[in-house]
Structures are given as C-alpha cells and as structure tokens.
Amino acid sequence: MKLNVYPTIFLPGSQVTTGFGWDPYTFPSRPRIHTAIDRAGPGVVRCPLEAERSVWIDDDAEGCSVLRLFFSGGELRLLHFIRGELDSGALAAGLSGAGLALGDPIGPAGNHGLSVKAKGGTGRHVHCSLVLEPGQYDGDLEARIGSIWHNDYSTDYRARYGQPFVAQAKQRGIKWMNAHIIARFDPYYNGALRFYVNPAVYGL
C-alpha cells in the first residue's frame, strides 16, 4: 500500500497523547484497543493524503465528531475536531462529499487530553485512525510495520475479548493485533473486511 502522505500533518511540537494498540489507561474501567494515534499540539492539521471524497459527521452523543477521508484502498478518520473551528473549505468538502487535496488545511489540532465533552474532557486532540481494505496489505506495508508486527499482544486480547476473537483474526491471516485489528468494533462496519494500521508506520 503505497500511500502518499503529507509529512507534516502535525506541526513540530505536537505530542502523542495516546498510542496505538492495547490501552488500559485512558478509561481504567473499560480497557480497549485504541485503533488510532492521538496527537495534540500547535497549529493546523493538514490533509495528509489525496482524499477522493470526504464525509463530515457532527458530534455524537459523546461529543465525538468525525471527518472521514476516503482514498483508493481505505480511509483515514480524524476525530474530535470542532465544527466551528474547521477550515471553511474542509467543512464544505465534508458536507458535500467532495475530496480534499494533499496539504489542504483542516482545523486546529488542539492541546491535550480527552475531547469527549460528555465525559468531562477539557482539552482536545486529533484521533487519527487509518483503515485499509485487506487487499491493500502488501510487501510495502509489511516492511513498514516491521518489528511492531512481531509484538504479540494476543494473550491480552484473548483475556479481554475471548478466544473466538483471536481465532477469527488468525483465520483472516492476522498475526498480531497490536499491528492491525479486525473491524469487529468499527462503528461504521458494513460487513466488508477491513483492518486498522498504526498510522505511525506512514509517518502520521
């Protein structure tokens, strides 16, 4: 999967607030698989790829908005922007379904912390999730995932989600689920097989 990504989606000085993979810390009572990287920091986030179309979805009941950026082979989801702070061009594209060009401004990255207003969040960050179709898994991605691929968290996942979850992943040829994760918990799951990739392997 040779994604052409914009190298400065986040400006220097931004920080990872939550990494990709198993996350027992953010919601201690509800450990989860974090299928994204959370970044916070100064400046404006720019469209990191050539998006053929985009979809803006306003805050849900928990205060999470989504900008979905579609490209051939997958999509990038950017969560937690505030509608009134979006770049007017990005908002217009997301509302009409139009595409966005590599480097187009989207909106401010925010500063820190949780953005889920209903849960008392006081800051913002951008939750950046890369979702690919299985056919996009190729040698390029294998090489990018590299050593991350080989960290085995299957014991954690088995304890949390049960053996059928692990067995299903193995059936689909997914070796270790901290590197990419089947779409079982995807709120936009449409029946098609997809998997999550750590956006960091593309420099996002």
Ligand SMILES: [Zn+2]
């Ligand atoms: Zn997140």
